[in-house]
Structures are given as C-alpha cells and as structure tokens.
Amino acid sequence: MFENYFQLKKHNTDVRTEFMAGLTTFLTMAYILAVNPGILGKTGMDPHAIFTATALGSIVATLVMALYANLPFALAPGMGLNAFFAFTVVLGMGYSWEFALTAVFLEGIIFILLTFFKIRELIVDAIPLTIKHAISAGIGLFIAFIGLHGAGIVVSDKATLVTLGNLNNPTAWIALSGLLITGILLALRIKGALIWGIFASTLIGIPLGITHFPHASLVQLPPSIAPIFFKFQWHHILTINMLIILFTFLFVDMFDTVGTLVGVASKANMLTKEGKLPGINKALLADAIGTTFGAMVGTSTVTTYVESAAGVAEGGRTGLTALTTAILFILALFLAPVFLMVPEAATAPVLIVVGSFMMSPVQKINFADYTESIPAFLTIITMPLAYSIADGIAFGMISYVILKVLSGRHNDVNWMMYILTALFILKFIL
Template sequence: MDKFFKISESGSTVKNEIFGGIATFLTMAYIIFVNPSILSSAIKVDGAYGALMVATILGGAVATLTMGLLANYPFALAPGMGLNAYFTYTVVMKMGVDWRVALGAVFIEGLIFILITLVGVRTYIANAIPHSIKIATSAGIGLFITFIGLKNAGIVVSDPATYLALGKITTPEALTTIIGLLIIAALYALRVPGSILIGILLATIFGAFVGITKFNGVFGPIPNIAPTFFKLKLTGASLIDPSFWVIVLTFFFVDFFDTTGTLMGLANSAGMTDKEGNLPRATKAYMADATGTSIGALFGTSTVTTYIESGAGIAQGARTGLASVVTAGLMLLMLFMSPLASSIPAAATAPALIFVGSLMIKNLKIIDWDDTTEGLPAFITLVMMPLTYSIATGITLGMIVYPIVKLFSGKAKDVHWLTWVLGFLFILYLIYLR
C-alpha cells in the first residue's frame, strides 16, 4: 500500500490518509441528500429520489476512486452544486428541455472535457477566458443557489408589485431553514468537521417538531436506480439544435474552470505543485473529473466535479490517493441509508444551498473593481445569473460585454481572439436562437 500510493514519499502516513479521507467525506456528504432534492424537481418519475441518491453516490464514488487510483491525489468528486441547479431550474424547468436530453448534454460535455485533456489544449482554453469572468461565474452561481435555497424555504417569495419580497419567516419551513443555517454557520466557524451535514441532520430533527419531517428510518435496501440509469437521450434533432450546444457549452465552461480552480487551489494549499507552480499528473486528475461527468450522466446525475471540501482532508494530513479511496468507500456505505435520505425535507437542505452560496462569493475580492473593463463584465455576469434565473445567461452576457468594453476603452489587445469569437457567437445566440 505504501509503495502503490507513495505514502511515505509524500510525507504522510496511513493514519493521516484514513483520517483525511474521513474528514473529506464528512464535509461533502451533504451532497448525497441535497443533489437528489434538487434534481428530483426536474426528474419527475416514480422512484426518482432514490434513484438519484444512488446516482449521486455512484457517480461521486467512481470518480473519486479514479482520482485516487489513477492520479493518486486526495481529491474527492461528486455532482457539483450550481450545475445541478442549472440542470434543474434553467435547462429543464425554464427552457423546457427533456431531462433525458439534458443528461445527454452532460454526457457530451464530459466527452469534450476528456478530448481536450487528451489533446492537451486545456491550458490554451483556460487562458482564453478572462480571469474576472471566471471569478464572477463562481460567485454568480453562489448567488443563484442561495436564491434557490431562500425560495425553497419560503423566505423569499414572489410579489406582483415588486417581483420579490420577504416571505413569512414564522412558517415551519422558514424556521427550519433559519435554524439549520445558524447551526451550520456556528459549527463552520468553530471548524467542526461535517458542519454542513450536521446542520442538515439537526434541521431535519427540528423539522419533526414542527411537522415537516416524516422519519422513515436510517438503514434500508439500496433504492432501484432503474428510473435514471442509462436514461439519457441523444437524438439527431437535439444534436443539430444550437440551443442544445449552448447548454453543453455552459456545462463545460462551469465544470472546466471550476475544476481548474479547485485542483490548483487544493494543490497549492498542500504543497503539491512543482517549482513552476504546475500540478504533476494534472492530465490524470482532469481525466478523473471528466470521466466522472460522463459516467455520472449514465447513472442519471448532473455534472460531477472536484470538491473544494477535499481541503478538509488535506488539513488532516492527507497527501495521496488512499484518502480518496477511503472517501469513496464511505460514499458507497451511504447506499444503505436511503430511508434517512428520504426523511430529509427540502427546508433542511435549503440551509446548505444558502451557506455554500455564501462561500462561493469570497473570491470576488480578487477582481480589480477599479478597472471598469474588468469590473463591469464581472458585475454583469454576477448579477444576471440570479436575476434571470439562468447561469447560462449570466455567462453569455458577461462574455459579450467584456470584449466590447475593452474595445471602446482602447484595450482591445488585452482580449484573446477566442474571447472575441465566443462573444460574437453569444450575440448571435441571443438575437436569433434564444
């Protein structure tokens, strides 16, 4: 084991790797409950929640095992927050795309990710997208999923006069969400491992006292994955539909840059980069992420991506893929806890959406807001995601505004030629296809 994972060579121990894997699992296990809760709003078939729970676990476990065994890194993967919301609330519910076709788009996005990783153009594409747009995209997704959490809890409601208003915060659902959010925030501030998961479970218990939690038990048989397994649909009509490729591009854009940022952030924090700041075995790490996305789509879940929560395991001393193997094993054990998952009400998962959303905006400070040519496109990207209820629209508008502002400010030379191409294509999309 030491020889295979190079544990001693990495300056770690088996104990560190095991405890690191456990720490990572505890901090990210909330996705096992949250992801089915979100996706089941779009995938309305009998047995969808249980099937989506299994898909979430299998998609994450397979990708995490691949990361551990192939790339030998302590990075865990699972369906990404934000991308599951885009899949549900924008692609399926707003655009009216069949959920099976949407899964097909996720599958294709994963294949594209695999292709550019194998061909070696990953760095070239990454350099073509403005840094401020990348940062704003992550933050905008954070605002978007926060809005969804507030909406699901009834804390924010529609209003005929002002469009949005504060809901009645004394309802059982709103109180459950507020209690859960306060618990998560307090535990996170105290650096308690698994703070989000603990908050969800305690909110669920509170929900039982106010009448919104129906406890179904803890352990039970593995749910049937048939309702979502291999249900993706790729038809000739969808493949020639430009709107389909806009969906694919959005999935790819968010997944690609989220993965790039997460991998480099985790690697830097653990001292895993080389003298040039590059990540050794980066191609294998990206392949684990990309293949996880396509495999996850076959199981029936939205895009699988690398989790920043892996930093909890790194903080415990994890430095090798053994930690990922431990995390994946714990994920698989959750297959037998479907009754517990089905007991958790939406009001108890809403705090996770709100809190994770708050974490996703912290990098906004990196943007040079004094430079209008950087700040305005970033701001447009940021605010238009929640205001239009669409991640794709935020990215589209930001990528259009960026080169135009640079051009009229005499800074056209700062814009990569591919950014110009994407901006032009997005304009055509808004005019003729949307």
C-alpha cells in the first residue's frame, strides 16, 4: 500500500527509512508544542488551548504535505512569526490577539489564491540556481546556530554579540556527547544514526538531571480549543497598520517556506536540472491550508519547518516521512508528557550535524563569477546572523539583481526578480 501510494522505489527509499526520517523530524521540532503556548500565551490567550491548536495546525498541514504533495516536509506554527504575532502586533501595537488571528487568517486565504494561480510557484522558479544552492548552505548555518545556542554552547554577549558559553554544565555535556555519538554512528554508516543520537542524548540527560520523567499521567485528553476557536475580529482590517501587519506575515511566511523547500530539496538532490522542485505548488498549498486552518483553531502562521532537513538527512524522500511526523503529532495530543521529556540538548546535536550536511551545495556555486558568488555569500551569511531565512533570501536577491544590472548582464535576470527586489526593498523601508 505504502509503495504504490508514495512510490517508494521510484524515490530509492523504503518504509523503515521513511519512518525513521519522520520520527527524526518530529523529535527535532516537537519543541514547538511547548514553546508556542508560552509565546502566544503572553497575549492573554489560553496556553492549554494553544497547545491543542498548535498540534492540530501541524497535523492538518503536514497531512496535506504527505498525502497531496508526497513530499517529506513537516509543518507547524513558525518561530519568529509567533513572536511577531505576540510581541509586535499584540503587545507592541496594542491590538487584540483576536485581531492578530484575523490577520493570519487573511494571510492564509491570500496564499491559497496565490497558490491557485501559481504565483508562488512563479516566484520560486524565478530564484536563480546559485541563490537556491546558497539558501541550502545558509539554512545549514542557521539550524546549526539554533542547535549550538539551544545547547548553551554558544550564548549571547553584549561585547561580542555571541561568544562561547560555559561548557562546564550538564546541558553542554549532553549536547557534546550526543554530537560525538551521532558523528561516530554516521561514520560507521549506522542506519538511523540521527534518531539513535537523540535517544542516547536523552538517556545521558537522566543522571545529569536534564531529562525529567513525567510526573502526571502519560495519557491525557487534549485541552479544549473553545477559548480561541474561530475568534476573529474584523474591526480595523482596512487600516494601514493591518496592511503592514499582513504584508509582514505574507513576506516572512512566503520566503521562509520557499527557502526551506528549496534549500532542503537542493541538499537532497530533489531539484531538477533547471532548479525546479517537482510538486512545489502542492507543497505551497499545504502551507497555505495550514495557515488558514491554524488561524481558525487559534494559532499563529503555520509554515514549513527547517527541521525537516533532519528527516531528509535521515533518508526521507516521500510523503511517508511527513505522514509519520503527522501521526506522531496526533499521538502527542494524548501523550504530550512522553514527547516533551526529550530535552532541547538532546536534539541540538542533530541540528548541528544536519547543518554540516546542508553546506555541500556551495560546491555548485561559481565563486569565480562575483555577480554569482557575492549574492550567494550574502544569502548564506545573513541567515544565521539576522536569524531569518527570509532576510537572507532578500539580501541575496537584491544584490544579485543590482550586480547583474550594473555589470551589464541584465539578461541573466528573470523579470520576476525585478518585482521581488522592489518588494524586498519596500519591506525593509516599511
């Protein structure tokens, strides 16, 4: 059944590989179940209801990705977008969380229309192949930085912005031990090396007091979403502030999703010779449906997760990987204490290792051509330093257009790139 539906042999994979890949993806992104309620809860929303909404939004979007697009990517409410929702729109600008949910809902509807008319696919196809390879490498540095910071190996510092953290602490020990174990398993070509690395790190955390067994019942009914379900507010939707809020949601979600899809697919050799991702429109529709449904049940923008790179690195190539992740999100609704006992320090090594995997497409960049290499470099370096995939793409594409035009090579630039560059500049001005 799985073979026929997901075409496993065609994609040179099997059920076990896809399952392990889906499990790996889930474990590296399950933190959103704990983090999202904490962030959105600061707006006055019910954190317990947000937990359920987060899981439901992730389940529906990832199922569409699995069963409709047949691609190995998982989706959930996006980090950064949830912070913009809570700290900028609600706490900063003073709007209600109901108003912010309305903006997310409108964003989803617009994305469905843009996807239906294949405008988002047109945008993806317009991105130069050099930038697509750079996106993969930039995402690699970005997720490696997330892993290093989450493990406390790299920390914030006023004088130097970032610095080496205190390695003499249990969290760092777990992450470094897990990194070593995962590296050895990979070198020995052990199947499922990434997932075994997570399990080993979780076990190491028990005597160190980082991994905590659940005190409550392992099986729990999910909290009701009634306090946040379909809570839209249509006042002020025709204001300039709404347009700015909506544009920001649209911009960040579109290019975070595009960046993740293209970057991970580039690393997995899923792109065609022309740099296109087969089924991209279906994948973008999964993102649009997820965002719309997520707003209805009460959560911020749902987007394709960069942690999907961990599952792809584990060998995931089809929708069966995403289906496995979706099923685990369903189980998490009832077994949340079990899944949430995996500490961040245990998943950090996987993000660091996968970050190194994602760097390989830089070999395809022509560094002898400065109109190609400089935009590629800016794409790569901006993602971790600005902590944003979307901003990395923006810097890369703006510089690509300017360098090509001023060096007399405007024929290398797709007409859509001019429009996107104008929108990027507008975004930074706003």
